[in-house]
Amino acid sequence: MTDLKINVINHPLIQHKLTFIRDIETGTKEFRELLEEIAMLMAYEITRELPLEDTEVTTPVGPCRCKRLSGKKIGVIPILRAGLGMVNGVLKLIPAAKVGHVGLYRDPDTLTPVEYYCKLPTDVHERELVIIDPMLATGGSVVAAIDLLKRNGGKNIKLMCLVVAPEGVKVVNDAHPDVEIYTAAVDERLNDHGYIVPGLGDAGDRIFGTK
Ligand SMILES: O=P(O)(O)OC[C@H]1O[C@H](OP(=O)(O)OP(=O)(O)O)[C@H](O)[C@@H]1O
Ligand SMILES: O=c1cc[nH]c(=O)[nH]1
Numbered sequence: 001m002t003d004l005k006i007n008v009i010n011h012p013l014i015q016h017k018l019t020f021i022r023d024i025e026t027g028t029k030e031f032r033e034l035l036e037e038i039a040m041l042m043a044y045e046i047t048r049e050l051p052l053e054d055t056e057v058t059t060p061v062g063p064c065r066c067k068r069l070s071g072k073k074i075g076v077i078p079i080l081r082a083g084l085g086m087v088n089g090v091l092k093l094i095p096a097a098k099v100g101h102v103g104l105y106r107d108p109d110t111l112t113p114v115e116y117y118c119k120l121p122t123d124v125h126e127r128e129l130v131i132i133d134p135m136l137a138t139g140g141s142v143v144a145a146i147d148l149l150k151r152n153g154g155k156n157i158k159l160m161c162l163v164v165a166p167e168g169v170k171v172v173n174d175a176h177p178d179v180e181i182y183t184a185a186v187d188e189r190l191n192d193h194g195y196i197v198p199g200l201g202d203a204g205d206r207i208f209g210t211k
């Protein structure tokens, strides 16, 4: 697939940590820690364009003209469950962000997403939204989450995933071309069970120690 619209974050620290997170030998505690760290590093990259405004403070030596964020309101939207593993990393860099939760699980037979929870900030329509989920596989869950946000007035939406499959990127690009996607890796393909190859297995199970 050649014409995918996606931003791959190749920062060496992210790539290094991703190697360990993929490893089958990495246990739950370390997996969680690595995912949080990578989420923080990815948040650093995707906030590069946030607008600044001039301000002034007084240092111990005297007045200093400097910059501060110009009050852009951000909403972080984890897709449950696995997206929860990225929330704290993002909030470390953007502590004033509000968090909206979208609960979706993938039916194991049909691979289609099933919605079971939704709680969004009341001013979701005014916020720059960042959907977070470690895995973008068929794309069904992300498209359902974006549909839901847009139905609730969400306009300005980005997507941050740790690992993606080309098939899923194409589905999201086609359904929501306005949504910018950021990832640490575009993997080879999906297998017959809808898992990303080589991927990292089931992210939710690895974060929460289920299975
Ligand atoms: O692109 P898709 O084919 O929709 O698959 C990706 C989804 O699958 C996983 O969630 P899962 O359904 O395993 O739920 P969980 O996070 O509760 O484990 C993952 O965290 C994504 O949300
Ligand atoms: O590889 C995959 C695909 C969907 N969900 C996961 O957690 N992993």
Ligand SMILES: [Mg+2]
Pocket: 082, 202, 203, 204, 205
């Ligand atoms: Mg899962």
